[in-house]
Amino acid sequence: MFLTRLASLHRLDADTSLLVNALSGAVDLVDNELRAQLLDIALGGRPSLRERYRRLLKQRGYLFAGEGGERAALQRMYEAYERITASRPIEFVVCPTYTCNLACTYCYQSDEVHAIPEVMTDSQVTDFFAALEAISSERPDKSRQIVLFGGEPLLPATEAVVVEILNRAERAQLGVSIVTNGTHMERFASLLTSHRSILKRIQITLDGPEPIHDARRKRPDGRGSFADVVRAIELCLDAGIPVNVRVNLDAHNLDSLEDLVGFLQQRGWTGRDGFRCLLAPVTDHLGTSTYAPMLREDQLVEPVLDLLRRRPELQDVLEFHLFRVLHHLISVLQPYGQARSLPRFHYCEADRGDVYTFGPDGLIYICTESAGISEYAVGSYSPRYRLWPRRLRRWQNRSVLTLPECQECNIATFCGGGCAYAALRQSGGPMHGACGGAPEVLRAYVAMLRRRFQQGELTLSAADAAD
Numbered sequence: 001m002f003l004t005r006l007a008s009l010h011r012l013d014a015d016t017s018l019l020v021n022a023l024s025g026a027v028d029l030v031d032n033e034l035r036a037q038l039l040d041i042a043l044g045g046r047p048s049l050r051e052r053y054r055r056l057l058k059q060r061g062y063l064f065a066g067e068g069g070e071r072a073a074l075q076r077m078y079e080a081y082e083r084i085t086a087s088r089p090i091e092f093v094v095c096p097t098y099t100c101n102l103a104c105t106y107c108y109q110s111d112e113v114h115a116i117p118e119v120m121t122d123s124q125v126t127d128f129f130a131a132l133e134a135i136s137s138e139r140p141d142k143s144r145q146i147v148l149f150g151g152e153p154l155l156p157a158t159e160a161v162v163v164e165i166l167n168r169a170e171r172a173q174l175g176v177s178i179v180t181n182g183t184h185m186e187r188f189a190s191l192l193t194s195h196r197s198i199l200k201r202i203q204i205t206l207d208g209p210e211p212i213h214d215a216r217r218k219r220p221d222g223r224g225s226f227a228d229v230v231r232a233i234e235l236c237l238d239a240g241i242p243v244n245v246r247v248n249l250d251a252h253n254l255d256s257l258e259d260l261v262g263f264l265q266q267r268g269w270t271g272r273d274g275f276r277c278l279l280a281p282v283t284d285h286l287g288t289s290t291y292a293p294m295l296r297e298d299q300l301v302e303p304v305l306d307l308l309r310r311r312p313e314l315q316d317v318l319e320f321h322l323f324r325v326l327h328h329l330i331s332v333l334q335p336y337g338q339a340r341s342l343p344r345f346h347y348c349e350a351d352r353g354d355v356y357t358f359g360p361d362g363l364i365y366i367c368t369e370s371a372g373i374s375e376y377a378v379g380s381y382s383p384r385y386r387l388w389p390r391r392l393r394r395w396q397n398r399s400v401l402t403l404p405e406c407q408e409c410n411i412a413t414f415c416g417g418g419c420a421y422a423a424l425r426q427s428g429g430p431m432h433g434a435c436g437g438a439p440e441v442l443r444a445y446v447a448m449l450r451r452r453f454q455q456g457e458l459t460l461s462a463a464d465a466a467d
Contacts, residue, residue, distance in 0.1 A: 002064045003041045008410045010446040012453045018446060022413045023074060024061030078345050078401060089143040091349060092132050093357040094165060096120045096158040098151040098372045102181050103220045106282045106291050113372035118360035120161045127382035128358050129168055134385055135356060148178040149368055154188050166195045175200045182232030183225050193239040202236050203244040204229055208256040209263055216252065242274030250282040251293040254303055261317055270317050280322035285369065285422035297323060298440035302448050325441040328414050344416030351398040351420055366395045367421040395420060395430050405433030414438055
């Protein structure tokens, strides 16, 4: 018998443990007898399992005849994952400029990148679409989507470029998404409305009620952006353009989250078609930030989920998939009814080769966080298109099946190996694991479950197969 390396045991009380299978997604409660037998198997023993337990543990993907059986199961799951995710489009991310008109307190982009003054030229737009077609021709089975990003893509200085990109995208029937701070939406409203047939979604950040938001997302002169953001969301929804409101969470605005949700409901946005509210932890992938209010994902587990426990109706308002580890745990254990997520073999689209980022410097990048730092470019698109194979190979074939750090990790499919850009900056190359605190998130989540389990407040519906 071989116990999958992707199984982990977590005490809930003196008599009961939580058994989690990161391979199959199974979650079960086990007593001390079965716990001891599982630990014995993990150490190479052959305990006498009851036939019912043996059958259930095999059915739920815990036990295999040998290590080869586990590898085959993992490969089958990976192939199924690849088939399911094959329909995701290639994202062609366009940064019309790296500059931004806000000075957000937690911005991950460096002042050096924001200070690059260039704006894409007409000829660069032409070259971008030529590069898009060249890359697409290599993968004709994939759909395509353009994402306007930055810096800030919707500025007076970028208007002509944005007009040209949207016009060309509409002629080619390419979907477009936009990530914007929303401060110049009035200027762009009529343009976006005229192209709403190709606009898939606009993401706008709203970090809290007005005083909180304005203290975080402000202009260089200190003026806030709250009123502009609220107006931007209204304009998009009124025009029938889907909106993602993103809330970046840290210690500064965590306590105002409930008030923010009340504001969203008061405005009537939460009941409108196309409206979503996404929670995201403020993240430092490089480990160099001096931003004091930052909270790790594991530090956000209990306060965020406590809010859902007290206000269960908010599960229909708030989404967690930008909490990359917590979202997976929620979906597996399902105490809040979130949609079940797949095991993570990749951290993000950059690992899959499904994203290319184009900047006003004429260079192509993989990860949007690396855009503007020329040493991390993987090619150029203007004045000449070419990909640089040696640099590009560094980013390819990255998954939990290929990263050395993931081979013995029992929760590798919870985090997908972590951020490739973080690995590049911290370890010298993308082909390293960068967990980003995934074990700590799991421990924090289990600690919360343990307290609630011991207090009789929690029933784990998925955990009854081996009790």
